[in-house]
Amino acid sequence: MQTPFIFLIVGLIVACNARQDFNLTILHTFGVISSFEQFDSSGDECSPEENQNGECFGGVARRGTAINGVRNEGDDINVCLLDSGNPFTGGLPTWFDHYKGRATSYFMNQLGYDAMTLGNQEFLLGPAFLGIFLDEATFDVLSANFNSTTAPALQRRIGKSAVKMFGDERVGVIGYGSQAFNGMGNIANVLDDPIEAIQTEVDALTSMGVNKIIVLGQSSGSGVEETEVAEIARTISGVDIIVIGGLDIYQYDDDCTSCSPPVDVPENFNLEPYPIVITPNDDPNGKVLIVHGYHTAKYLGRLDVTFDEEGKVEDFNGGPILLDKDVEQDPPLLEEIMEWAEPISNPNDPVIVGRADVFLEGGGTPRNNPIIPCRQQECNLGNLLADAMIWKCLESLTEEEALNASIIAFMNGGGIRDNINEGDIYYESDIKAVLPFSNTFDSVELEGRYVREMLEQAVSAGVGSFQDGFFK
Structure with a gap:
């Protein structure tokens, strides 16, 4: 009479042990663009x-406080820190120009990032520069659709996916970049079709028994539905969460009491829920959660997810956390930031290269307002730069050559990264801030029809603007 009773108890114990939910907290950033120091609105x-007056935001030291605060919420909390790319360019005043990414890898290591994906800006200085960053990073740099054929120096140095351990639980992270980035840097056509590449990695991970999968990527566009992000969510089997960057959206959930309502969000940004939930085509009861990081790490994204024993999303909540005066800057990190900033902080810049009688509007990195004049329309700083290129070209010509030359100069609006205020123009704090990439320009002879074809191609591809000058 006792044996069935014993078997019944054992069966109940097995059933209870099998039912194990798993809680994961995802912290995420995007487009930090060398925002090591705090910045204003x-x-x-x-x-x-x-x-x-408490009017400053962001910065590594403040971000460190927020990240460590989440990690210290309890012994059983599982935190995965991710970045959706574009951590390099920009900075106050010229971090990128001075450190070329070394500061980025150092402080991302200090903050304990688990993984990042590659955006278009990571390729601006070519494979050698990116290789140095990869050598110094202690976290995974992932891009499943990266094709190293045109950049053999990076072969086997960029992973496709990684498995992160949280206790006994395994979480797969797959990186990708939008094909829209091809040709935007000094490495051309390095990104293959992301859909096929991501599905291949999902299949590889699931075959290993990994049933919780995050896609970490960067796209370009005004919203999820206009990009490959929605297609990834709907058509790729096995994806649970997509952490993305690069879109003109701000996500917020009114029901999240610990989250921050939008502050200084550009008017053209689409306000979306946090997270966006999409039902995959192969599972009408399934959920794919999509969260987007806000640029410059002015906010720290936080998504709390509960997975059931099969790795399916069971519950979730979260939202952006505003890194403002209420978040104290971590003292040790702040001290390090000040040390790194010393070589490039030069308030008494001695090299005056000119004087501006008017405000020269160029644009800058899209921290607070991504509608940057030089990327959308004609701007006076863009015209000045194009005219300067013509002036330099004329210097190399004889008088006869100049009289018989028709010279056109083109400057891409995205290469103009700051404004110049009225008054003295300094080399370090002004010129390097406007032109941080150390680009050169070329002088070529070509027929007028090619100029027309170039302009038509640019318009058809949706390029924001060219700044141009003309001499006849």
């Missing part, structure tokens, strides 16, 4: 007065 350098 316009994305510019935070002045001592603004700092005293």
Whole structure:
């Protein structure tokens, strides 16, 4: 009479042990663009007065406090820190120009990132520069659709996916970049079709028994439905969460009491729920959660997810956390930031290269307002740069050659990264901030029809603007 009773108890114990939910907290950033120091509401350098008035945002030290605060919420919390790319360019005043990414890898290591994917800006200085960053990063740099054929120096140095351990639980992370980025840097056509590449990695992970999978990527566009992000969510089997960057959206959930309502979000940004939930085609009861990081790490994204024993999303909540005066800057990190900033902080810049009688509007990195004049329309700083190119070209010509030449200069709007205020123009704080990439320009002879074809191609591809000058 006792044996069935014993077997019944054992059966109940097995059943209870099998039912194990898993909680994961995902912290995410995007487009930090060398924002190591705190900045003001316009994305510019935070002045001592603004700092005293509590009007500063972001910065590595403040981000470190927020990240460590989440990690210290309890012994059983599982935190995965991810970045959706574009951590390099920009900075106050010229971090990128001075450190070329070394500061980025160092402080991402310090903050304990688990993985990042590659955006278009990672290729701006070519494979050698990116290779140095990869050598120094202690976290996974992932892009499943990266094709190293045109960049053999990076072969086997960029992973496709990684498995992260949280206790006994395994979580797969797959990186990707949008094919829209091909040709945007010094490495052309390195990104293959992301759909096929991601599905291949999902299949590889699931065959290993990994049933919780995050896709970490960067796209370009005004919203999820206009990009490959929605297609990934609907058509790729096995994806649970997509952490993305590069879109003109701000996500917020009114029901999230610990989250921050939008502050200084551009008017053209689409307000979306956090997260966006999409039903995959092969599972009408399934959920794919999509979260987007806000640029410059002005906010820290936080998504809390509960998975059931089969690795399916069971519950979720979260939203963006505003990194403002209420988040104290971590003292040790702040001290390090100040040390790294010393070689490039030069308030008494001695090299004056000119004087501006008017405000020269160029644009900048899209910290607070991605509608940047030089990327959308004609701008006076763009015209000045194009005219300067013509002036330099004329210097190399004889008088006769100049009289018989028709010279056109083109400057891409995205290469103009800052404004110049009225007054003296300094080399370090002004010129390097406007032109941080150390680009050169070429002089070529070509027929007029090729100029027309170039302009038509640019318009058809949706290029924001060219800045041009003309001499006859």
